[in-house]
Amino acid sequence: MTKTRTTHTRTTRTAVACALAALLVLATVAAGGVGTAAAQEDPETANEYFETFRAMEGTEAYQEYEEFETMRTFAVSRAQEVGTLDDADRAEFAAVLDTMVAFERAYERAGAGEYEASLAAAEEAEAEIDELESYEETQATLANLAVTRFYASLGDGLRNQASSAERTPDRIELLSMTATAYERANRPNEAAEFNLQAEQLSAEYDAAVERMDEAEATAGTLLDQCLNCDTVAGAVGSSANPVRTFERYQASQEALSDVQAAQADASENGLDDRTADLRALANDVGDTRFSLAVASVSILVGYGLVVGLIGTAVLSRIFLWRRTYEMAQIGSIVSGGENDV
Structure with missing residues (x-):
């Protein structure tokens, strides 16, 4: 019992020691974080600006753009x-630093493929240059x-990205940013060219989306009006009016054609999610169309049998009447012959 209690005490002391050590580590890290944050504050003195600019040596953005x-x-x-900074000196150093930082951010964002953020950072650099x-x-x-x-370099990169983009919305956005980049690079001809491409592609895409919406709406209405038409029995019993069944079959053919065309549009524009949705919708409409086709054939066959039975009965009556008439004629001739005799 004593041995167990001693072991428990040692375990407790060890846990407490570990906890204290962990707290000490956390406190050290926190203190280091505060020091780092303080070191990252904006420079104020000439010496601080000296150290800041010197630390920027070797930056990739500045090496590529030697200006x-x-x-x-x-x-x-x-x-x-310079010795002590006056307000004008401090404002000039701040403008230089802000310009360089903004440009480096634009360069890094472009390298990471964040083109919209890169354009925004470059625009910010332009504002700092004005200052x-x-x-x-x-x-x-x-x-x-x-x-x-x-x-200009960003425009060239954006143009290549636009040509390889699979999704039309992405391509339109990249073309628009390409035009913006060329416009800011003082290359108006390229800017006008890519603006035109973006507008034309946007118009084509909007038309394709409208066709997709209309196809989905038409197919949805058909399926809502014929809820059980995915089976032959449901299609046959969906309406007491056979003509209505034929009309729905015709409508299902048109809806399926529209949905399949919309699916092709979605695939061509790189809309994977919508392509999958339209494919599933095409399957549903196709099932309904098949059921309505079988139901229409069944109705036609049924009407054919009825008409055939009625026709057979009428023909039978006609043949019976003709036979009776012929027999009556024969009987009249025989009767006349006996009188002659």
Whole structure:
């Protein structure tokens, strides 16, 4: 009993020690996080700007667009030379830093395939360049050159993405962004070309979607009005009026044709989910059409039998009447002959 109690006590002490160690680790991590957050605050002094710009060395975006690397180098030198920052200096350094950060974000978003976010970040960089121009025209000019080249490169990439996009809505969006990128790259001819492509494709897509909607509505109405028509018995008993059955069969043929055409439209436009829905709807309409076809044939066969029986009865009566008439004629001749004798 004593041994068990001692073991339990040691286990408890071990658990407490582990818990304290875990708390210590969490506190250390939290303290580190606070330090990192503080280090990421906006620079205020010339030395802080110097360290910030120097840390940007080797950034991929600035290496590819060397205008920004030139701006970075100039900012490092100027931050090292200047002593105490006045308001104008601080505003200029802030404009340079904000421009570079926005451009780097645009570059990274483009590399990640987030084109809409890339365009937004590049537009933000342009706004920062306008701010920078009021302090340093040379650096603003360099930044403008780089951003213009970036837009042209982004337009080329978007054009390739649009040509390989399978979904029409994605292709339309990519074509529109391609036009925007070329427009901002001062390439109006390409911008007009891709704007036109986007508008034409959008009109074609809207027409296809309208056909899909109409086909779904027509098929849905047919299935709602003939709930049990997926079986032959249900199709036969769906209406007391045989003519109505024939009309529904004709309607099911037209609905199936429309749904199959809509399914082809959906597949051509890369709408996988809608293609699957229309395929399932086509199967339902096809089952209904088959049942109505069999029901229509059954009704025709039934009417044929009835007409045949009635015709047979009438013909039988005609033949019977003719035979009676002939027998009567024969009897009259025989009777006349006896009188002559």
